[in-house]
Amino acid sequence: AQTVTQSQPEMSVQEAETVTLSCTYDTSESNYYLFWYKQPPSRQMILVIRQEAYKQQNATENRFSVNFQKAAKSFSLKISDSQLGDTAMYFCAFGNTGNQFYFGTGTSLTVIP
Amino acid sequence: EPEVTQTPSHQVTQMGQEVILRCVPISNHLYFYWYRQILGQKVEFLVSFYNNEISEKSEIFDDQFSVERPDGSNFTLKIRSTKLEDSAMYFCASRGASGREEQYFGPGTRLTVT
Numbered sequence: 001a002q003t004v005t006q007s008q009p010e011m012s013v014q015e016a017e018t019v020t021l022s023c024t025y026d027t028s029e030s031n032y033y034l035f036w037y038k039q040p041p042s043r044q045m046i047l048v049i050r051q052e053a054y055k056q057q058n059a060t061e062n063r064f065s066v067n068f069q070k071a072a073k074s075f076s077l078k079i080s081d082s083q084l085g086d087t088a089m090y091f092c093a094f095g096n097t098g099n100q101f102y103f104g105t106g107t108s109l110t111v112i113p
Numbered sequence: 114e115p116e117v118t119q120t121p122s123h124q125v126t127q128m129g130q131e132v133i134l135r136c137v138p139i140s141n142h143l144y145f146y147w148y149r150q151i152l153g154q155k156v157e158f159l160v161s162f163y164n165n166e167i168s169e170k171s172e173i174f175d176d177q178f179s180v181e182r183p184d185g186s187n188f189t190l191k192i193r194s195t196k197l198e199d200s201a202m203y204f205c206a207s208r209g210a211s212g213r214e215e216q217y218f219g220p221g222t223r224l225t226v227t
Contacts, residue, residue: 035215043202045156045218046217091156100146100158100169103205 002027002094006104013082014112020067021077021107023092032076032096038108039085040088048090051075082111115139116159117219119205125225126195134195136205144208146216147180147186149173149199159203160204162188 003026013019020022025034036048050069051059057109059064063083067076118137123196126132138145139202147159160170188207192199202223206216 033215035220043223044220045204047215047217051216066173095215100161100171101148101156102158104155105150105155 002096002102003092004092004102004104006092006107008107009110010110012110012112013079015082015084017030017082018078018080019082021079021090021109022093023075023077023085023104025073025092025094025102027073027094027096029096031046032094034066035101036066036075037091037092037093037103038086038088039091040085045091046061049077050064058095079109082113084113087111102113115179116218117205119203119219119222121222122220123225124222125227128197128226129194132192132195132224134192134203134205134224136188136190136219137186138205139206139209139217140186141209142207142217143210144168144216145180145182146191146206146208148204148206148218150204150221157206159165159190168178169219192224196227200224200226 002003005024034051038046038048049061049064063080065078089106089108091106094102120135145162150156158171159169160174177193181189185207203219204221205219208214208216
């Protein structure tokens with residue numbers, strides 16, 4: 001079975017600074033996908049970024065980037081130039097070509113003005 | 114941009130009552146999902162649905178739960194006899210034809226069982 005671990009229940013960062021959220025996972029599969037979802041107070045789950053395991057290049061989306069270490073099964077999210085609107089719960093998720101996603105327990109990020 | 118919608122946004126029901134949560138997935142998507150999130154906890158998979166049948170379900174998805182796609186647009190989750198512990202946020206999600214695509218989530222339905 002797949003497991004996803006987020007070891008930081010809460011984090012905070014000053015506005016305009018950079019923060020890194022960590023995620024590790026365990027799987028025996030070779031073909032899979034990793035995602036970071038953001039859940040603001042509105043509770044809607046919003047996709048932040050995705051990474052295909054077969055790609056060596058780390059995904060980036062504007063201020064968001066990942067550090068994907070396949071051998072270490074690590075998938076961290078870096079948020080640069082943090083903004084107040086980044087305050088949210090962040091979930092790391094693992095998806096394979098099967099049907100379900102496996103979510104971590106989440107990291108609550110607070111951006112401090 | 115197409116999005117997944119869910120109704121109602123908040124449902125309050127008494128223990129033992131039946132509830133139906135409704136979802137309209139993105140129109141050209143083929144895979145549909147229900148997830149549950151108890152307050153303060155992680156998102157948990159309930160069930161996936163493809164080609165008009167359940168393709169996978171978790172231990173949470175017992176006989177009290179059922180899903181249906183009654184027409185070409187709606188995807189419903191029914192809880193036959195609600196329990197207090199069913200109180201949670203329920204998210205619907207959908208995915209396109211490729212197995213490589215992310216799931217798109219709806220805004221959720223907050224179910225409160227009293």
